[in-house]
Amino acid sequence: METYVRTIKYEKELDRSFTKEILSIPGCEGLTNCIQCGTCSGTCPVSIYMDYPPRRIIAMVREGFKDEVLSSKTIWLCASCYACTVECPQNIKITDIMYALKRIAMRERRYPKGFPIPILAKAFFDIVSNKGRQTESKLVMNVWLKISLLKILKNSLFGLKLLRKGKLHFKEEKIKDRESLKLLLEEVKK
Amino acid sequence: MDKIKGNGEIRVGVYICHCGTNIAGRVNIKEVVEFASKLPYVVVSREYKYMCSDPGQELIKNDIKELKLNRIVVASCSPHLHEHTFRKACEDAGLNPFNFQMANIREHVSWVTKESKEATEKAKAMVRAAVYRVVFHESLERKSQEINPNVLVIGGGIAGISASLVVADSGKKVYLVEREPSIGGHMAKFDKTFPTLDCASCILTPKMTQVKDHPNIELFTYSEIEEVDGYVGNFKVKIRKRARYVDVEKCVGCYACIEACVYKEGKFPDEFNEGLSKRKPIYIPFPQAVPLAAVIDPATCIQFLSGKCKRSCQQACERGAIDFDMRDEIVEVQVGAIIVATGFKTFDPSRIPQYGYGRYQNVYKSIEIERLVNSSGPTGGEVILRDGRKPQSVGIIHCVGSRDKNYNIWCSRVCCMYSLKLAHLIKERTHAEVYCFYIDMRTPGKGYEEFYHKLMEEGVHFIRGKVAEVTDWAITPEEEGKLVIRVEDTLIGVVRRIPVDMVVLAVGLEPQPDADEIRRLLNISCSKEGWFLERHPKLAPVSTFTDGVFIAGACQGPKDIPDTVAQAEAAAAEALSLIDRKKIELEPNTAWIDEEKCSGCHICIGLCPYSAISYNEERKIAVINEALCKGCGVCVAACPSKAAQQRLFLDDQIYAEIEGALL
């Protein structure tokens, strides 16, 4: 027998505190001004791959559709090119809202499983937090290790090409005063 | 408070208005009434739901009579709204109207204060200030002045034309000033008007002719306002008649000069056709122009550029109307009222580079399409692209420059409707596929929604979404050579790319770029967007804060033709109502010199912007000519011996008010 998915939304299933939380984040205050014109989606270079176009994400955040928003691929597909933010006729900083949603999704571990983008973000974060600088080769290896070994094999030729041209090196980049960096990061996280 | 003059017993009545919940919702009225009743000289303190209503005014009138009140304080809204009302009530009850003071506890208190407690405290302070002040008020007489019955109308579009005709038909003299060579404004450029699709020139041209033939209208075209002096009832206006190099009285509009011009073909962008055709240096703006007279553009005419033209135009004119030595002329007129109808300008879409206007030749502004569909336009009414092809698909983009904080935040009100009209006309003329891209379809008006339905039946594609970009970037073979519109179809939730031959940008309306100069000349205000500000958005929509100056049409904000005409006729009625009073009563807030205190130091004389103060050599004192005084009080503030004083703004009154306010 065919099963039908219920799509009605009851008021009690919505999370209004989620909307409030987003509104309180610097850069997200313009959210409620959205007129649903679709400029963001039309301008976005990757909206065509998204499960919800940015316009709908804004509408859903505004109405407290927390589950749908946090588990969407949209927020991770955002390449943060800021095109929507520049064009939005209501000057809503959509890119900042996407960042805020990514952070909450990470915090609540709600991102799509096995999706490589949050993994890259986390790997990036860890390296920079410790060393103060990024070493691209190390970052790529860390990410690939987490996704699949197969990827390393598949890309080994590519890596060799880059190595030969001096575009890739394995010397670790780091800052000298890592002690104060640690202090700084600890302080602002409080 | 100790300095009260001994002019009899002072009996103050205080009236606190609830203004429904506007004040009472934030201010604890009972507390304020109680507080007021204990202030010095207060005999009675009352509250009422709406003080400005008849029963509210009756309350005051009765108290004046029965309790022998001789000072009144009303705490309600801004004096700009109802000071007049309450002064009148005092007068009706036999009290001199200037023994009244208003405390503004709505605009300045309840509407701007969040906390009820704070609002109540502030209201008390404002009431106290008013009571302290009113004690020092005295009876004053209003002076009256005769009103000049002539009316100046600035702007000769449909608003200015309509207003002029109403005023002139009542037998009053009208000076109509238009800066272009012909009257008619934007409306003269349109082919059809929405939603009735009646021909714009069929309804406009007769009105233009009426203006020309009306014995009471003196028309100044190609002219601008240079200077405005004076005040309500007695304005002196200088008009600059720009040299048109053709005598309008002699010219009969026979086109002989234009045919004779050394330029065989038009070479310069034709302003009336939005640059879609070319004109010669000597030209008649359009065949129905009023006045139907040629004009020479000195920026392109060889005679003006080099002084070495054959002047074949001059030779061709049998009536000798062409005069290369013509100079600008300043004409001075006197009027009692001024109607401003300076209209709007269309948004320049090249400010939005992603729509490609100016880069892609098949991207048009809507006003250009108005000329294309016009049977007297550059293509004789045929809708064709610049290369002569007939478009097979056309995209009309709404809200260009409107509803967008990057450009203009307001809705321009007319674009949805004129876009529907253009969609209909384009479809009718070309049978092209027409796409309308809108954010919200706004069709409030008689027959407007019905027109929208008609267009849906005609098969126009309505796509809800603000267009992201128009490019020549072809991804698929079908898109090659086309303009591609990229937009989210928000009702479906999918991004679409739609290739079209022609893009029409429905540009919004903006204030005239020089609206600010007119504002300064007339001493009126503009909203922060630059539209002229009406005295009250609902109750005084065509008046301004400057008495005797009225506004009509799109210079006050975007509006369509019916609304413009309605407003123009309203402005005309206001102007007539003012003029027919014959006399005007002036606010008695003029300054005078206390002769005993004046030391003859001359300080005030140089300060007066109206040269109302002179020096009496004999008595060695300054003298103020009250007929010239406008009541600013600059001399009063400067007088070192306190000899200069201003009625209604006496030092004692202001000191008392300050003392009272600082509760």
Added chain:
Amino acid sequence: MRENRKYFYYPGCSLKGTSLAYEKSLLAVFKYLGFEAPELPDWNCCGATSYMSIDEMSAFSLAVRNLAIAEKEKRDIVAPCSACYMVLNKAKKYVEEYEGVKDVIFKGLEKIGLKEHFKGDVKVRHPLDIFINEIGIENIKAKIKRKLNGVRVFSYYGCLLVRPFTDFDNPRYPTMLDNLVSATGAETIESALKTKCCGGSLTGTLENVGLRLSYLILKEAKRKGAHLIVTVCPLCQFNLEAYQDRMEKIFHDKLGIPVIFFTQILGVAFEIDGKELGFNHSLIYPDILYQKALV
């Protein structure tokens, strides 16, 4: 306002890795033009886009540490990487605009003894801005030794340089890079894609998405007859150049379009040695720039 502005060069992580050619050519051109900008002492990662996805305040604090170090020496920053440029400017702006951000960041700076050095006066500028508005296009023209007439260039701005915190060019329709490239005598190509996203880090994570975005730009450059693409951003350059053979396979299209940095094309016009300009790192060598016919 400080007179005679002095600068620090802020490389960012990419210019020490995949985009060594950018660093080499930039420094070579700076040297040639007599523009001094020593490397910012002990600079750290700007926080970039990924960091912002994890923790906002940490991301801002990373950026501001760099700003504070520069301000301590009363110097401004030149940031050649578009992402660094945008992130540093954004952090500065948010500290200015949001009390909440400012309080937290200043607390952090206090902890590491930089608070008193940071007032927010430091400017973060892109070399393109420096070339156009500090050095001046006329001065650059005067120093050109080799005119690149006949070279058709697709000048590609990418996204982050012009959006959204830039004040030196129109974010919707920038022209500064075109102006600079034209100064070399090369011809620039008008295109709606000059500010479109190259795919950014998506190319590394969601290959099919990222590669398509890059491919569309290359395809448009080819369609408009470009000899080469000139860019201002390390990631754009990498995405557009390094994956071309892979794109050729996926999209069945012949590409082979050189993608170089704007500092490299300037360097060629200044006749700086190709090795100094980092052309040894090129995967697709821009032969066209060295063809004899040009001279």
Added chain:
Amino acid sequence: MKDNKFEPKILGIFCNWCTYLAADLAGVSRMDYPSNIRIVRTMCSGRVDPQFVLWGFKNGADGILIGGCHPGDCHYIEGNYKTLRRYLILKRILREMGINEKRLRLEWISASEGEKLQRVVREFTEEIRNLGPISEDRAFKLQLAEHKK
């Protein structure tokens, strides 16, 4: 009131044609601002006698805001220029007297600038709140000291 912070008394003297109307507009637009300000109206800012200011401070104002039309926009042609001149001199006098000159501020706010009015009143109130009561200014301390003798 809030946090037991010092709540200053602020006097606003606004011209009838611009700033008073801006305050009306702020009201109509429901732009809230601190309730500390009490507004008194004159026809022109040029009517503001320096003694009004001194009288205001004497009667307990901790800050005084004068509002007029933008330069060139005065309803009475150039009254606001005269205000500006007097304001500059008055500031010097206040300084001499030992009153913090920041307690007096002149702003040009046109009839359409409700937002500016809101912003200026908010800023000014906050500034005066931080300055503390006028009784702590030197002039008043001296006066008090005199008094005790």
